[in-house]
Amino acid sequence: MRTLWRIFSGLFKWTWRLLNFTREFILNLFLIVLILVGVGIYVQFKNAPAQTPQGALLVDITGVVVDKPTVNNKLRQLGREIFGASSNRRQENSLFDIVNTIRQAKTDSNITGMVLDLSDFVGADQPYLQYIGKALREFRDSGKPIFAIGDSYSQTQYYLASFATSISLTPQGNVDLRGFATNGLYYKSLLEKLDVTSHVFRVGTYKSAVEPFLRDDMSPEAREADMRWVGGLWQNYLNTVAVNRQITPQQLFPGASAIIAGLQAVQGDPARYALENKLVDEVASRSFIEQKLVKTFGWDTKNQSFNYTSIYDYTEKPTTQSGAEIAVIFASGAIVDGPETPGVVGGDTTAAQIRQARLDPKIKAIVLRVNSPGGSVTASEKIRAELMAVRLAGKPIVVSMGGMAASGGYWISTPANAIIASPSTLTGSIGIFGVITTFENTLGSIGVHTDGVATSPLADLSITKTLPPEFAQMMQISIERGYKNFVDLVAQSRKKSPEEIDKIAQGHVWTGDDAKTNGLVDQLGDFDDAVKKAAELAKLGQYQLNWFEEQPSLLDMMLNRVNAAAHAWLPARLQAMLPAPVAQLAEVVQAQPALLNTFNDPQHRYALCMACGEVK
Structure with a gap:
């Protein structure tokens, strides 16, 4: 053994x-x-050896455009060298890198024009499109031509293409103009079937963020408010594109019935319809378009194409700015308690960055770039308090609003010396709500019950028990107090009475145009205007921008690309196995904002605009 x-x-x-x-x-x-x-x-x-760019700057943006990408462009360029070019439509691109590259190419004698190939461009908020469009107009006004080429154009792609000197479309293509719409999911019937109890506390007639828990459709008030800002965004779109194409907004989009009649008149040929209605300048095959580009930019024997340099391969020259610094701090995403994670604003992280800028003697002013629907009241107040410390220290603050700066996004903007928004920014939504979900009925239906003792009803809290009425009363008092604080903060910062602010608050969402009319913002403009204003307030002649961005490592970049590749590969194959209605439902659920990820406020109070969702 x-x-x-x-x-x-x-x-x-x-x-x-x-x-x-x-x-x-x-x-x-x-x-x-x-x-x-x-x-x-x-x-x-x-x-x-450094390669000298020549011919056209090829603007072949892949994916989406955001303020602060998860992986910065320098590491992405390194990734292209290692892994090759990617067609990942989830890729994030820095708005400011794109604009700076276009502006540099404008004065580069080796770049003689531009080609817009936007087939892999997924989209961006309208203010971002306007900022890129501004750079494209500057490029075109310098005397260099811009050619837009494509087999088809989505609304987002066509917006940028409209800035081109010439728009080409292949014979089987189309310009897909439909208008804007926004949709959300409503859970009332589902929660009832599951016997889930949602305790909702809110202030604000238009505070529609909690409606998914209470209804199966939009309330009339929410429908009225949403129709106003969605219609405003669409009108801004039509006005800009119509001016670029030198036609009227009515010619650009005459309405669904007129478009159908127009298509019937050309035997259903969308390319011919686009040409006859001056949406494009020519309908031609890819080979014909390429011949024209070769004639303009010359032939690249190595790549067997016209001479071009991709916007991803074009090397930006280091800036020569000097002098004092203006800090650029980002608040991009939902505002949550704790540290920052990709896609959200961490109250602790952002407050620490603001404190660092306040204590740095080289930094003379701050530009806070806000693109947020809001979130945790506690985290928003932590950021606002730190900004107030900056202002009391004598350093001016200018808020540059991106696609949205609503609810908590507006809360953190209140200490600013000046607020600058795009006409298409979504802002306001001044209101507060709270949600506590309990499952006593769900568990009871399967024979599970909770019981115990407590020294006070306020202590007897559990998601498996009915919410004590005393605690519900205290929560409503807290929400109402939070709303009053919000209104008072706005009134003080905008030099208005609380009663005046209450009339335009109530959770109402406003476009930048309406916000300017209502006194919620000081000026309509873009990021350039915000920087200029900050320099003016700080009395700076020469200055440089100090971008507060965390630089991910090479390993982060490699993991990000592997993750993106998995996302790009898996859903398509899974959805191909699903019946069409199920696949469409999966797409809607995937696009629905992740509510639960932002609900971590210790007091269960939220200043969050769920109406400010994705517009398609």
């Missing part, structure tokens, strides 16, 4: 040693490969 045990233990010991050796060998081999790859990349970048 002892001999058998020795044989077994010896076999186990040597097997274990072999496994340890194999594990260490694989890890060491992986480490050596990483080191060799790193050295190779370093040598390549150090010794590679």
Whole structure:
């Protein structure tokens, strides 16, 4: 028996040693490969001669445009060198990098024009499109041509294409103008079927963020408010594109019935319809369009195409700005308690950045770039309080509003010396709500019950028990107090009475145009105007921008690309297995804002605009 045990233990010991050796060998081999790859990349970048751009700047934006990408463009360019070009439609692009690249190319003698190929461009908020359009107009006004080419144009793609000198469309293509719409999911019947109880506390006639818990459709008040701002965005779109195309908004989009009649008149040919209605300048094959581009920019023998440099490969020259600094701090995403994570504003992280800017003697002013629907009241107040400390320290603050700065996004804007918004910014939504969900009926239906003792009804809180009425009363008092604080903050910052602010508050969403009329913003403009205003308030002649951005590592970039590739591969194959209605439902659910991820306020109070969702 002892001999058998020795044989077994010896076999186990040597097997274990072999496994340890194999594990260490694989890890060491992986480490050596990483080191060799790193050295190779370093040598390549150090010794590679700088390539001189020539011909056209190819603006082939892939994915979406945001204020602050998860992976910055420098690491993305390195990723393109290692992994090759990506067609990932989830890719994030920095708005400011795109605009700066276009502006640099405008004065680059090696760049003789631009080609817009937006087939992989998914979209951006309208203020971002306007800012890019401003740079495109500057490029075109410098005397360099812009050619837009495409097999078809979505509304977002066509907005940028309208700034081109010439728009080309292939014979089977179309310009897909439909108007704007926004939709959300409503859960009242589902919650009733599950016996889930949602306790909702709110202030504001138009505070529609809680309606999904209370209704199966929009309330008349929410419908009226949403129709106002959606209609405003669509009118801004039509006005800009119509001016670019030198036609009237009515010619650009005559309405559904007129479009159908127009298509019937051309035997259903959308390309011909687009040409006859001056939406495009020519309908031609890809080969014909390429010949025209070759004639303009020359032939690249190596790539077998016209001469061009992709916007992703165009190297930006270092800025030569000097002097004092203006800090640029981002508040992009829903506002939550705790540290920042990708896609959300962490109250602790943002407050720490603002404090750092306040204590840095080189920083003379702050531009707070806000693109947020709001979120936690506690986190919003933490950011606002830190901004007030900056203002009391004598450093001016200018808020530059992006696509939206609503609810908590407006809360954190109140300490600013000046607020600048785009005409299409969604802002306001001054209101507060609270939601507590309990599951006593759900559990009771399967025979599970909760009971116990408590020294006070206020202590007897559990998601498995009915909410005590005393606590519900206290929550409503807290929500009403929070709303009053919100209104008072806005009234003080805008130099109005609380009664005046209450009339335009009540959770009402406003476009930048309406917000300017109502006195909620000081000026209509873009990021350039905000920087100029900050320099003016700080009395700066020369200055440089200090961008407060966390720089992800190379490993972060590699993991991000692997994750993006998985996202790009998996859903398409899974959805291909689903019946069409199920696939469409999956797409809607995926697009629905992630409510639960933003609900972490310790007092259950939220200043969040759920109406400010994605507009399609």
